[in-house]
Amino acid sequence: MNVLQIDLEPWYCDLPREQWDARTDRVIENVDRILTLLSRTNNEATFFVLEDVARNHPDLIRRIRDDGHEIGSHGYSHKFLSELSPSELGTEIERSVAALRDAGVAAEDIRGFRAPKFSLDRSTAWAIDVLEDKGFRYDSSVFPVKTPLYGMPDAPRAPYRIRSDDLTVPREEGLWEVPLSTYRVPGVDVNVPVAGGFYLRALPYRFVKYALERRIAAGHPAVCYIHPWELDPSIPRIDEYDWFYYHRLGAAAGKFRRLLEDFEFATTERYLDSVEGRPERTGPNLDA
Structure with a gap:
């Protein structure tokens, strides 16, 4: 069973927060494309929703x-x-979950968290304790690669239970971590990111498919992601954004469609249910 994740955020979310209200988010039309493709290919996905989207588009949620x-x-x-x-992360989680609840999502159904920009690493390991205190079942913020912006290349490459004292050692119990998929280059012990997003846009699709098939053959799920704005090559070009925001946006929609046609995807929660059985569902504890 493979996992598909959508980081549901507006294209301008990496600008300072005070600039957001002046922008048009284009979220509805881009998510419409994703929902249509998921329906046509009979696939499921986990949508990690930014609070701004939940507040502005409750009907979409x-x-x-x-x-x-x-x-x-x-x-x-x-x-x-x-x-x-x-404490600030705790407040952010409370605001996010409250917005999702106001949009009609039951608290017990909000079981997963994605840190912006895959920014969980050794220096931010304390976040695992916050997520456990808030009652989440899993996190999906570890990318086992090394990039200038993020990554933890020595982390496990398959889902594992994580603890804040050492993010690289699988545990017997605790919060689940669901890392994004990488390809281990034979002979050089280097992980290449192939999970989606920029890498789906930049890499040849044949290589992405081959790398994911290798993971599946080894008994591990393909864990892939995309941002809705990546399917929209007409998003505004602004000086504040680096080249990689716009690189090959025109190729994303076709590659994403092929990904959904070539692989079967489920939600993160459904994958975890398949490996451990469904636990008691309590949902985030907003008072913790």
Whole structure:
């Protein structure tokens, strides 16, 4: 069973928060494309929703839920975890979950969290304790690669239970971590990111498919992601954004469609149910 995740955020979310209200988010039309493709290919996805989207588009969140997909939290400000304190992350989670509940998502159904920009690493390991305190079942913020922006290349490459004292050692119990998929280059012990997003746009699709097939053959799930704005090559070009935001946006929609046709995807929650059985569902504890 493979996992598909959508980081549901507006294209401008990496600008300072005070600039957001002046922009048009284009979220509805881009998510419409994703929901249509998921329906046509009979696939499911987990949508990690930024608070801004839940507040501005509650009807869209209900549509996603009613179509049978999973809703998770993507926080509030879209800041790196390193820019937050534990208490600030707790507040961001509370705001995010409250917005999702106001949009009609039951608290017990909000079981997963994605840190903005995959910013969970050794320096921000304290975030695992916050997520456990808040009652989440899993996190999906570890990318086992090394990039200038993020990554933890020595982390396990398959889902594992994680603890804050050492993010690289699988545990017998605790919060689940669901890392994004990588390809281990034979002979050189280097992980290449192939999970989706920029890498789906930049890499030849044949290589992405081959790498994911290798993971599946080894008994591990393909864990892939995309941002809705990546299917929209006409998003505004702004000076504040680096080249990689726009690189090969025109190729994303076709590659994403092929990905959905070539692989079967489920939600993160459904995958975890398949490996351990369904636990008691309590949902995030907003008072913790």
